Structure formats: C-alpha cells, structure tokens
Amino acid sequence: SPPPTGAAAMASNVTNKTDPRSLNSRVFIGNLNTLVVKKSDVEAIFSKYGKIVGCSVHKGFAFVQYVNERNARAAVAGEDGRMIAGQVL
Template identity: 45%
Template sequence: MSFNDHSGGGPTGRELFSIMNNPATVGARVFIGNIPAKMEREELEEKFSMYGKIAGLVPKKGFAFVQYENEQSANDAISSECGKMYYGRKLDVKAATQRNEGGGMPPQDRPEMMERDRSPPRGGPPRD
C-alpha cells in the first residue's frame, strides 16, 4: 500500500476536508514535515496514534497533517516527536496553522510590506 492510500473506517472526502479545515480545531492539528519517502501511511498513523485518537490524517509527499480529537494529544505529539530521527531523517513536528480562504498565510502571520524604493506607489502623483 502506498503512502497516500486511504483505507480503514476513518473519514473520507468532504468529512475529512471539513475536519482538516475547521478553524475551531486547529489547536488539535499537527504538521509533520521532512517525512522519509519510505514511511508508509500505516507507520505514520501507528506512530502518532500513541498520543491520542486521530480524527483525520492527510499524508502528502514529504509531509502530513494529523488532526487529533483534542489539543492535549497534539501537544504531546509535538513535544515527543519533534526532532526525532526516522529512517535517517529528523522529523519536523509542529502545531499546524490555519490557512486563510485563498490559501497561504493568515494575515497575522504575513510579514509587513516593505517600503517601496523603486517607483512611487500606485495612486501617487501623475508622472511627466
């Protein structure tokens, strides 16, 4: 079975999308980065289910998101697994952040705009 296959009785389709995009549950969501290509979905699920009941799992190539049923489980997984070696790679495990509707970073996480130094901002005085 490949890493991206989904089997078992967990949520699929719209249910999984809803779970993983619910801003109210982002505190119980974990991002796992630097996942080795060898790591199977089952291994990932087994490794992270030891911290609590998993409500949703979205594996991608090189990273995954795990949605726990509660924040304590997510915090336990982060503190226990971040930096651990797995198949020769150090896992990057951290709290997930909520994406805005258009994707990308939420407004509070975006860097401030830098001053423009090459041309006047739009709406400025007309040019000759």
C-alpha cells in the same frame, strides 16, 4: 458488521477543517520521508498520543488530526526531533 477498532481502524483523510478547535488539535509533520513512510506508519507512530480522527500524507510532510489540542501538544513534544526513515522530523 461493526467498524474496525484499535490499530485496524484507519483514520479519515480529512485534515483541512478550519474551525479553531480543529486547527489547534492538528499536527504538521515536516521533513517526512514519504517514499518509505506511509499513512499507516504515521498513524502507528502518532496514535500513542491520543485518538487520531484524520491523517493525510503528502510529498515530504503529513498532517495528523487529533480529537483535542492536548493530544496534539503531547505529540509535538514527544516526536519533535525524532528520526524516522533516516530523516529528522
């Protein structure tokens, strides 16, 4: 069967590639209430800025890996200072 598309497609967990292009298109999300906010929530919030190829959620923070740096910069500009689950990013 074909892979899922759109909101049903979950990004991989890989957000630790060290090549310059990957580093520049990765977003760190700090002060994240990970008791409430899950990977699917992070992807839903940040997918409006571009295609997410990787997303990893850790205790209190997450990383989102975009296809390109333009998407990552747009996400930072759009979400910095946003309140999610009672905590300001």
